[in-house]
Amino acid sequence: MMVKDLLAVVTFKNGLLRDAMETSGLSCKEVAALAGINRNYLYALGGLRINPYKKGSLTPIKAAAAIAEVLDKDVGEIFPPSLYAVDIPRRIEKRYDSLEVVSLLEAKQQKLLKSSINAGEKAIYQADIRRILDEALGTLIPRHEKILKMR
Structure with missing residues (x-):
């Protein structure tokens, strides 16, 4: 019998937001400060825990619009609605x-x-x-x- 003692953990993040931040050369702290939001809120948006759109519409919340403005991108470029249309789990664990x-x-x-x-x-x-x-x-x-x- 195999003992599954190795735990693999996968988390999901918004890769487009991360790419835009890396391209801009700004850190999370700097983007949050320039956008006038809390850094933890930026982490929550990047970690797909907060939807950047108002409930039931494609109108971006103020924080998402501010982040897009700081990064000089359209909101849809860094927060694609298709990414938030499905409830993606925060993390997946599998044992080996x-x-x-x-x-x-x-x-x-x-x-x-x-x-x-x-x-x-x-x-x-x-x-x-x-x-x-x-x-x-x-x-x-x-x-x-x-x-x-x-x-």
Whole structure:
């Protein structure tokens, strides 16, 4: 019996906001100060915990508009509505057997399983992503689920 003693944790963040901040050369603290908002509020927006749009509309909240102005971007460029249309979990955890992972990594380092380890990792990630997407889509009404699947 395998002991799943290795915990992998994945968190989701707004990558476009992060990219815009890196391009601008401003830190989170500087962006928050220039936008006139609390730094923790900026972290919450970046961590997808706060929706940058007013409930039931595509009108941005004041903080999102201020951040976009500081970064010289349109609100939709750094806060795409599609990113906030689905309830994305804050984090996902999955347990693995460390002996199995270590042996696969060692085999990869020794180039014994050069292509098969990548294929194995890819299959694991794709299965996890498919499961997560199915769970997220399952929370929507059928019409919204169908629209997102078509995209």
